[in-house]
């Protein structure tokens with residue numbers, strides 16, 4: 351459901367956090383797994399960062415030879431879907447290899463006050479679109495515990511890609527009991543084989559709310575200097 355524009359979500363509060371998903375060089379045009387328009391969201395993501403005291407960054411962080419890479423499966427090509435032990439897996443170009451330039455955050459991402467970086471996809475055999483739980487649907491990253499210990503029950507998501515890592519993080523956030531908003535204009539999608547429409551439908555069915563950045567009215571960190579170049 352699209353939350354009406356009249357429903358301004360006013361100020362940040364201690365029970366709210368912003369989750370910034372995978373704003374990394376490999377997902378930016380020119381990167382190994384470029385998301386169309388991925389670079390366009392960076393200024394808006396930075397603005398959202400200034401509106402939240404509590405911010406978590408997710409970082410896709412794969413070892414070489416990862417099971418989600420087409421190159422790990424002889425004869426397979428990127429964007430084909432294969433069956434792995436935990437279910438269907440879309441195959442990708444090699445991307446976000448631990449320590450590589452492509453795995454670094456976009457150089458213009460500027461949210462220095464983020465408290466936590468969640469690295470995911472580090473298990474060579476199991477992918478993890480979600481910042482909460484790996485694709486085996488059981489192995490946790492520890493993010494839910496971190497948020498709960500801090501008294502956070504409401505999440506605002508932005509980043510890349512809307513139809514994969516943002517969507518899976520939002521679905522698992524709902525499963526973990528968090529109120530979950532996706533800030534649509536601060537996301538971009540890959541959109542392979544109808545993935546965007548499918549992800550939107552799944553999120554909607556799970557009770558994820560869709561908003562635009564302007565609906566987040568108050569800027570609690572407004573006193574901070576605006577450091578956008």
Ligand code: VGL
Pocket residue numbers: 372377410442479510511512513514515516
């Ligand atoms: C992502 C595909 C593979 C994402 C990560 O960040 O959405 N997509 N790995």
Ligand code: ZN
Pocket residue numbers: 410411412418445446471
């Ligand atoms: Zn990945």
